[in-house]
Amino acid sequence: MVEKPPQISTATAPEGEAKTAVNPASLSIEEVSRLLSAAGGKKITPEQVQADIDAGAPVGAGGRINLVHYTAWLVREVQAR
Numbered sequence: 001m002v003e004k005p006p007q008i009s010t011a012t013a014p015e016g017e018a019k020t021a022v023n024p025a026s027l028s029i030e031e032v033s034r035l036l037s038a039a040g041g042k043k044i045t046p047e048q049v050q051a052d053i054d055a056g057a058p059v060g061a062g063g064r065i066n067l068v069h070y071t072a073w074l075v076r077e078v079q080a081r
Helices: 027-042 048-052 068-080
Strands: none
Touching: 027 048, 027 068, 048 068
16 A cells, blocks of 8 residues: 655645645745745745845846845855854
8 A cells, every 4th residue: 555645734825815735946035034934933024135136136137036046045145154
C-alpha cells in the first residue's frame, strides 16, 4: 500500500479573502512585504520594499520581484555595511 505524503498546512487568508498561490519568482511589492513580514516577525511595508528597489534591488519585467534575487541583494547590502 502506498502512503499519501503528509499535507502541508498553509496560512489561512483573512476572513472574506480568497487564498491565492504566489509565484516566488514573480511577486508584487505588496506580496514581498507580506511574505517578509510573516517570515521575519517584523512588519515590512511596501514603502520599504520600494525604497530598496529605488536603491538598486533587482526587479524583473513588469516590476515583478524574484524573491531569491531580492533576498540575495539584501544579503549583499547587509554584508557591504
